[in-house]
Amino acid sequence: MTQRQILVTAALPYANGPIHIGHLVEYIQTDIWVRFQRLRGHRCIFICADDTHGTAIMKSARQRNCTEQQFIDEMQAAHQEDFAGFGVTFDNYGSTHSDENRQLCHEIWRSLNEQGLIKQETVVELFDSQSGESLPDRFVRGTCPKCGAPDQYGDNCDKCSATYSAVDLIDPISTTSGQPPVQGEAVHYFVTIEALHEFLDEWTQSGSHLQDEVANYLKGHFLHEPLRDWDVSRPAPYFGFDIPGTEGRHFWYVWFDAPIGYMASTKQWCAEQGESFDGWWKSPATEIHHFIGKDIQYFHCLFWPAMLKTAGFTLPEKVHIHGFLTVNGRKMSKRDGTFVMAATYLKHLNPTYLRYYYAAKLGPRLDDIDMNLEEFQNKVDSDLVNKVVNLASRAAKFVAETGLSATYPDDGGLFQQGAAASELIAEAYEACNYGRAMRLIMELADRANPFFDDAAPWVLRKDPAQADRVQEICTVALNLYRQIMVYLAPVVPELAEKTEILLGQPIKHWDDAQTPLTGSPVAKFKHMLKRVEAKDIQAMIDESKEQAAAAADAEADSSTPSTTTADSDAPLKAEPLADQCTFDDFVKVDLRIARVVSAENVPEANKLLKLTLSLGGDERRTVFAGIKKAYQPEDLEGRLVVMAANLAPRKMKFGVSEGMILASGEGGKEVFMLGVDEGGQPGQRVH
């Protein structure tokens, strides 16, 4: 096999927060792939860096009362420690805020300019009236101009899913200061990426650079129409690199310089190693592989290849895209304690568990993977500990004194079968189908254990005449174990090292699985991996909950230092108090207590439940309430609620709604209905 030269990157983590178990899906996936390639004898370097620019970093540093440089330095140290704790082995871990990156940004910018792909345009945008900084759409909230829903983001409406620009919002508010933003004009720089449309069509749709569904998505979503110009600048103040010729006034948008950080980090490594940078980024001999999450596809599959193409760099051989992590079937949640930081995990559990579990769950597609905590414990225990490690544990002590047999005994073809599986397993790794690889490897373990059971060396050893046979059986068992461990080494490097110590032979190459060890000594067996304990998982979850609660308190403290309440001021900032009204205005609205008589799904509606409310006696009202995502109909029946009872009936798609139920929250799953204390009666007015 010819040696490949491979450059692998994982997405650059944003330097605005610590690494959590969701991030680790990607870094573990990538690290396994890198270790696999190295074990196969290929030259493979693993490059990453912190992504350090942008408005969010600027704000965080200000909040912490330190410089951006201090802030990102601290964060980088924390990130590197987390990765090291999980055995993620970067060849270089750089930063996008580096001289190398600045220099490369300039170089690529020059190419874009030379090819006439940069244009300037004046954009109307919103600025914070207090700090003067420009406000990205997400930092502005207000009332949707299409449907009138309050408290929507500046780019699209959660309620009616209309898309618009932040300047169109009614009564917009800056989420930074709580003040209305001011409208202004600013020059922005754009890359006219449409000029590369033909190239992108070809690159995304042919060859195997992308998974099929990614190619389909890009085609259906972006490439079927002219590509919009890409806004790559941000006006001052901004933490980033100045655009040449506009120093102090315009900066490159963080997504312009972030992927260039892959190159910058490589460049740093090359300088240290005495390697040629062009040999890695301008040589057809190098395969470049990016691993990213499905959220940042368009940057990596459209803009990035376009930039590389324009500036004459090597295009990615493949962009490997994975889905997100859910825990126990739901989005990671701070409140549930499932938003687990890497450092918190490491305090309670062995990283080997997570590496194996993720490997067992990862497929070649973009599906989200779910970490079911019960399954996590189960899978690790039964596969890694009970099947694999136990195989070594039960055989090693019988041959600790004699070592392995001088010649490899007849094992009924088991070792040969394992050796023959080599390419199938390798293909699965290569295709990032680790779940398949793990299944194939566990099949080997499922054959090894019955062999040992049938041979029953613990019976034979009672007869001294059978000593050779006992040695032979254990020679087979330990070789089958080692073969499994060679295949598993990219996933659980720590166990592979322990295997090297037990059998006195290094695992250096994938093909070590082709030849059994004979005649070598066997060390005294030492515990390799303990079983997962439910109490440790629970402790990890509990600690994560506490952290989240503490963080929420801290945030409340810092934003409302003079009050005694621990509540955040964010909701009030997002939707400030309305204009004063008179008592007469207030009594116009007749609020009543009502009992939910029945609640049913409106199957065609996304958000609506159809409620029948009783105001006591025979008085009934039909109300359509937008609470489908937050409440189950069966949980509502019988409950007391507060309703606006004299509201003019409103005709809706599914019928007439004769009132509204009182609730707070952003909408979607965040809806909180008002309750009624003990003793309240349907029909009573609320004053």
Next chain:
RNA sequence: GGGCCCGUAGCUCAGCGGUUAGAGCAGGGGACUCAUAAUCCCUUGGUCGGGGGUUCGAAUCCCUCCGGGCCUACCA
């Protein structure tokens, strides 16, 4: 509104045009005692989301409906 993806045993998933649809875990029964109460044998369990079509043949291809997830360009 548009787009992408997914619905297979209680759970996690494999199979993706060809014998009676599989694995692991969980459940039930038994064996063993070398091993981290591990292992081994046997076993229960599915009209492959519904309907229609193409085909000699469909879990697999096409259409449609239902259910779920995600994306929609300045949140990473």
